[in-house]
Amino acid sequence: MANRIFFRLYQCANMLHKTGTRAIDSAGLTTQQWAVLGALSRPQVEGGMSVGDLARYLKVSRQNLSGVLSRMDRAGHVCMMADEHDRRxxxxxxxxxxxxxxxxxxxxxxxxxxxxxxxxxxxNDMAHIIHYLLKLLDNMERIDKAQSQGSGRPE
Known part of the structure; x- marks a missing residue:
């Protein structure tokens, strides 16, 4: 059963990327750029977000995000500047x-x-989907934290 769940999740992620990119292609965006603009459009980050915070919010590596941001910067959709509080x-x-x-x-x-x-x-269906996806995400974040701390196994 677990294999079926994760295989379907994998298929959904791939189809979101494929069909989502087609849906917004005429706007000149990819699903990754869609996610970045969506994250940056939130009122609480109107002044910008650090690259690290944006990567954590989107659950991507800084390396993967870097290429997307470079393309978006060249296209004029985002700008990158030094943080006044932390020049690094x-x-x-x-x-x-x-x-x-x-x-x-x-x-x-x-x-x-x-x-x-x-x-x-x-x-109701959508509320259930959100509920179960959040449970999966919580468990994956717990595993990620344990792996990052070197134990490789969650507590």
Whole structure:
């Protein structure tokens, strides 16, 4: 049963990447860029986020995020600047161009995509999905923490 769960999760992640990228292709974004702009569009990070905080929020490595941010910086969707409080840290901030692409180009397509993908799901179904995905994520984060501390096995 566990193998079936994780294989389906793997398939869903791959299909999200494939079909999600197609859904927003005309906005000139990929699903990774969609995630970055979504994270940076939150009011609490209007002044920007450190690269490390953004990587932790998105659950990706700094190395993987670095390439995405470089492409987005070249496209003018984000800018990177030194953190006033910690000169060694860089802040990522959505630019006016990025905000425009996010609000006018990407979001309407994303909402249409969500509607298509969630066809046939009730509010209750969606609440259950969120609940179970959060349980999986909590367990994976516990394992990640244990592995990062060198024990390799969660407590």
């Amino acid at each position: 840290s860089r802040l990522v901030q959505m630019t006016a161009s990025g905000r425009n692409v996010w609000k006018m180009g990407a979001q309407p397509k994303i909402f249409d995509y969500y509607e298509d993908v969630l066809t046939g799901f009730s509010v």
